[in-house]
Amino acid sequence: MNYIDINAPAIKSISLVAHDNMKVELINWCQKYQDALKPHTLYATGTTGLHIEKQTNLAINKLISGPLGGDQQIGALITEQKIDIMIFFWDPLEAQPHDPDVKALLRLAAVWNIPVACNRATADLLITSPLFSSSYEKSIPDYQAYIASRS
Numbered sequence: 001m002n003y004i005d006i007n008a009p010a011i012k013s014i015s016l017v018a019h020d021n022m023k024v025e026l027i028n029w030c031q032k033y034q035d036a037l038k039p040h041t042l043y044a045t046g047t048t049g050l051h052i053e054k055q056t057n058l059a060i061n062k063l064i065s066g067p068l069g070g071d072q073q074i075g076a077l078i079t080e081q082k083i084d085i086m087i088f089f090w091d092p093l094e095a096q097p098h099d100p101d102v103k104a105l106l107r108l109a110a111v112w113n114i115p116v117a118c119n120r121a122t123a124d125l126l127i128t129s130p131l132f133s134s135s136y137e138k139s140i141p142d143y144q145a146y147i148a149s150r151s
Contacts, residue, residue: 007138012085014037014040017086017089043063075104
């Protein structure tokens, strides 16, 4: 696979996802970092987005619930390069009926070189990084070259 360098923007598009047992943890994290999150464009799966919006002053672009396809909506946004960071507080102790969707979402984030935080410690490191609110160069797959090589 060939890669190209692009600039990640200073104002990021951030997806916020949490399994049921982790929603309170994500809401608490969003409350703590409201000021840092406010200038960015925020996306969340349905229920998570509704709870974050109710308990913070953050504007959330709400997608549908994760098990109903919200995970795939976020995955599509990643492949369209419309998500720059994913905060995904998943529950490692609870089996998820839509686990293949979760794995697919994490795979897409890895393919498209999207920073991902799966727990509060990593989310804290991401949001306090100087790169969180500044532009930086990153590599992504050169999809056009990939398609051309297949034809």
